[in-house]
Amino acid sequence: MQLVISSVFLLAAVGKFLEGESFRAVLRLSEFPEWLVRLLVFFVPLGELGVAFGIFLSSSYILSIFFALAVCSLLLFTGWMFFIIKKGINIRCGCFGNASAKVGKGSVFRNLCLLCFALLGLILTFQYKSLLPKFCLELVMVSVSLYLYSPTPFLHRCTSGTDTLF
Known part of the structure; x- marks a missing residue:
């Protein structure tokens, strides 16, 4: 439970850090005021990173x-998805950078499943201290390494010589 939710939040944060302009564009298309877009572009990835490492x-x-922060984040994000669908705005969610899918029924269903999983994790925290070993730094390092060495579009671009990391 902890591993799944924290990995999702870690991947979402890294995706937003790597593809910040994509996330910014999605927020602008959502008709948020510019001052709110600037705040969200900065604080949402930091919050996701904090939740990911906090759960780990x-x-x-x-x-x-x-886990309660994860549930609140997923509730807000699911509400945003319903808002986008109701307004008929045709955009990608920006959750995981450019790898994100278009906002639709499938992405809402995925988010609701994650929300249920986070709620279950929250409920279990009142019965168990942690499902992971006490010291999880190794787990964090392995997860980050697996993500960084996975075939993501960003890494493919960087290794193909068309773009650089810095």
Whole structure:
């Protein structure tokens, strides 16, 4: 449970950090005011990163706080998806950078499944301290390494010589 939710939040944060302009464009198309777009572009990836590492590294009652933050984030994001669908705006969600799918029934269903999973994690934190071993730094390093070495479009671009990391 912890591994799945924290991995999703970690991948979402990394995707937004790597493809920040894509995320910014999605927010602008959502008709948010520019001041809010600037705040969200900065704080959403940081918050997702904090939730990811908090769920990975926490135990006891602090873990329930991070799961509650994950549930709140997923509720807000699902609400945003319903808003986008209702307004008829045709955009990609920007969740995982350019790899994101178009906002539609499938993305809402995926988000609702993640929300249920996070809620289950929150409920379980009141019964168990943590499902992961006490020290999870190795788990964090392995997860980040697996993501960085996976065949993502960003890494393919960087290794093909058409773009650079810096």
